[in-house]
Amino acid sequence: MLNQIEIARGVYYVGAVDWNLRDFHGYNTPRGVTYNSYLIVDEKICLIDNVKAPYSEELLERVSQIVDPAKIDYVITNHVEPDHSGSLPKLMERAPQAKVVLTNQGRDEVIKYYGKEYDFMTVKQGDVLDIGRNKLHFVPLPMLHWPDSMATFMEGENILFSNDAFGQHFCTSKRFDDENELPVALYEAAKYYANILMPFGKLVVRALDKVSSLPLSMIAPSHGLIWRSHIKDILAAYKRWGSGENRERVVIVYDTMWGSTEQMARRILDGVASTGVEVRLMRISTTELSDVALAVLEAGGILLGSSAHNSGPLATMAAASSYLQGLKPQNKLGGAFGAFGWNGGAQERLEAGLAASGITAALPSLFLKWTADKAELQQCFEFGQQFGEKVKEANRKD
Known part of the structure; x- marks a missing residue:
């Protein structure tokens, strides 16, 4: 029974x-x-x-x-x-x-x-x-x-x-x-x-x-x-x-090889947070893609960050970019960042992925060689500030 x-x-x-x-x-x-x-x-x-x-x-x-x-x-x-x-x-x-x-x-x-x-x-x-x-x-x-x-x-x-x-x-x-x-x-x-x-x-x-x-x-x-x-x-x-209604929220999805991209991500996060916009940091190698999708659902902004590897982004970030392309999130602003060494390639792939997802680039990408010095860390903070302000402005228009 x-x-x-x-x-x-x-x-x-x-x-x-x-x-x-x-x-x-x-x-x-x-x-x-x-x-x-x-x-x-x-x-x-x-x-x-x-x-x-x-x-x-x-x-x-x-x-x-x-x-x-x-x-x-x-x-x-x-x-x-x-x-x-x-x-x-x-x-x-x-x-x-x-x-x-x-x-x-x-x-x-x-x-x-x-x-x-x-x-x-x-x-x-x-x-x-x-x-x-x-x-x-x-x-x-x-x-x-x-x-x-x-x-x-x-x-x-x-x-x-x-x-x-x-x-x-x-x-x-x-x-x-x-x-x-x-x-x-x-x-x-x-x-x-x-x-x-x-x-x-x-x-x-x-x-x-x-x-x-x-x-x-x-x-x-x-x-x-x-x-x-x-x-x-x-x-x-x-x-x-x-309807694609968004909140003043930014999701930073990234992965890092030797820590330089993570250092950038954390400083960018501080810059976004300084504008009063809610911001979340998600390292994709320890985060489920389906949880990223949930975070993105009502976010006004998405930032993708990756170290360069084999003339492209890390495989984990390539997968994240592909997942977003399938989801086609509405009315989002985006941007890309990361660190590279002797060769790049991540920037172009991440930018192309954002465009294929229907996400509008709000700022020029920020990619730095090797590891960020003091001045470059300030540049990361300002990048985050500018992106946060763009998200606030878009939300007010909506």
Whole structure:
């Protein structure tokens, strides 16, 4: 017998909690990961999303405590990524008569990924499925964060099954936001957004327009907690993040070989701090990239620093630059700095990486040979001061 959780009338949590996962394709998850799945028992029986393949039997056991899986009429697949659809083959063996409901793109992805044809029911914006007491409205959200992505709104209980949107990587025995510490939930929601959805900010704003008029009693994502008491808080946060709103904050991401670049970074930090701007120093060789993404999310400025190595930046900083390019942070000012010896090359690569990320250079780069003398340390301090003032000025304009 497994713990049975009814989140609303006739709506059950049947997902799995992966307490020990610490790496979600490169995203560090110190609080683990959940794969949320929801069973709706109405005149028609629907399963909203499923779970990662290793947890297939747990999903089926949870469903079986409530209904025979063979009685499932619809399997709603909001997103085909394997953490949400991995149990589909085993599930359909137990519910072969069920229709698989998904977008047209999702249909193509299921066929390609699993090599199977099911009884597909493709849906688009405005389509409604009457299941009895409740009705399901389908809200395609392409590229949040795959082409197939959609949300499902259940009219009746007024629950938005949002899949990856509004999620968090956060394991807990309690399913709701008001049963856990709100600051922790919002922290994990921000980290999730920064690493998964940041590249799609403009699309997030459009998605919010689609759901903001809905009478929401709950937002039930496919990762983490269900929002019921703090819906306004998470919607406001997504609006802020999607719009690229920033704070007077600078993040200095660097790595160093023999300490010269670190010496520069610390003096630059003092210069930024002297302007009253919040500033954080993050050495990338001891920091997870996903934590850097979170720090960058609401920062107005990003400084990248590296020693030169093999005619380029250190490999750790090359990776950090590449990660930022994928995230495409909005409305950020940037700059580069570092130390070099007999050969350079880091400057050009870091500058190119900032440009490719869509980050606007606020100042000419600062690169020094060997190690900084007293006058050059003062130059670093002034570089930080100037950058801090630029961030303050940009924030006032915003």
